[in-house]
Amino acid sequence: MTESLVEAKDIAKDFPDGTSYVNTVVQPSSCQIGCGDRIALTGPSGSGKSTLLYLLGGLDVPTRGVVTWPMRGPHEDLIPEKITYVFQSQSLFPALTVVENVALPLVVSGRQDFADQRSMALLAEFELDGLADKLPDELSGGQAQRVALARALVTQPLLILADEPTGQLDAATARSLIDVLLRHIEGTSTALLIATHDLKIAERMETQWSMRHGVLETDIRSSVELVAVK
Numbered sequence: 277m278t279e280s281l282v283e284a285k286d287i288a289k290d291f292p293d294g295t296s297y298v299n300t301v302v303q304p305s306s307c308q309i310g311c312g313d314r315i316a317l318t319g320p321s322g323s324g325k326s327t328l329l330y331l332l333g334g335l336d337v338p339t340r341g342v343v344t345w346p347m348r349g350p351h352e353d354l355i356p357e358k359i360t361y362v363f364q365s366q367s368l369f370p371a372l373t374v375v376e377n378v379a380l381p382l383v384v385s386g387r388q389d390f391a392d393q394r395s396m397a398l399l400a401e402f403e404l405d406g407l408a409d410k411l412p413d414e415l416s417g418g419q420a421q422r423v424a425l426a427r428a429l430v431t432q433p434l435l436i437l438a439d440e441p442t443g444q445l446d447a448a449t450a451r452s453l454i455d456v457l458l459r460h461i462e463g464t465s466t467a468l469l470i471a472t473h474d475l476k477i478a479e480r481m482e483t484q485w486s487m488r489h490g491v492l493e494t495d496i497r498s499s500v501e502l503v504a505v506k
């Protein structure tokens with residue numbers, strides 16, 4: 277049986293909306309991610325995708341329900357080498373160079389010794405090695421997104437939560453970036469949950485989840501089955 281990395285049971289998230297009302301942006305939902313899973317999360321803007329990723333990564337806590345990381349230990353132990361996150365918005369540290377940004381998760385995990393070597397190898401895979409010594413301010417939005425993706429891979433994590441990692445890229449560059457990502461984790465037990473508006477990218481994942489008005493649906497037919505019935 278596949279080892280379970282994240283389990284969410286009846287989680288819901290409310291945000292105050294500035295009046296006496298409460299805005300429930302994730303309706304009670306349950307889901308599970310196992311080793312090696314490749315999951316696409318689609319849904320309209322504002323449907324709650326980013327909020328769900330935050331909850332599954334332990335970056336925020338649900339208002340109701342429970343998220344657990346079986347075998348990974350308690351919330352406090354979710355150090356970057358286990359679960360990594362590609363943020364939807366700009367997330368590079370402005371004072372660090374590109375290669376220092378990519379190496380950072382290894383440095384904070386105390387694995388400084390091979391941090392530069394592995395970071396440079398990843399930058400080369402993403403065809404970013406020529407930018408290694410640049411500062412984030414000197415990058416285009418798309419280049420910064422690719423650096424953030426390289427950073428998410430540097431620790432060889434168990435789970436990558438990628439929030440629209442191709443949102444600032446043209447369609448062709450987006451697809452080639454996903455090619456690099458999928459090739460990099462092929463044959464490993466690293467799981468990937470990718471929130472995306474790009475249905476061509478979503479189709480590349482084996483499993484499809486969708487959100488609409490905060491309601492998560494996880495029993496959509498897999499992309500393999502969708503292709504089979506076309």
Ligand SMILES: Nc1ncnc2c1ncn2[C@@H]1O[C@H](COP(=O)(O)OP(=O)(O)OP(=O)(O)O)[C@@H](O)[C@H]1O
Pocket residue numbers: 291292301319320321322323324325326327328364
């Ligand atoms: N910190 C917050 N405080 C209040 N409301 C919030 C907060 N974060 C998100 N929301 C609200 O929750 C809803 C869902 O937002 P979320 O960012 O999860 O959507 P999304 O599906 O990721 O959208 P997009 O595709 O545009 O990225 C939105 O209505 C948003 O305004």
Ligand SMILES: [Mg+2]
Pocket residue numbers: 325326327364439
């Ligand atoms: Mg979002």
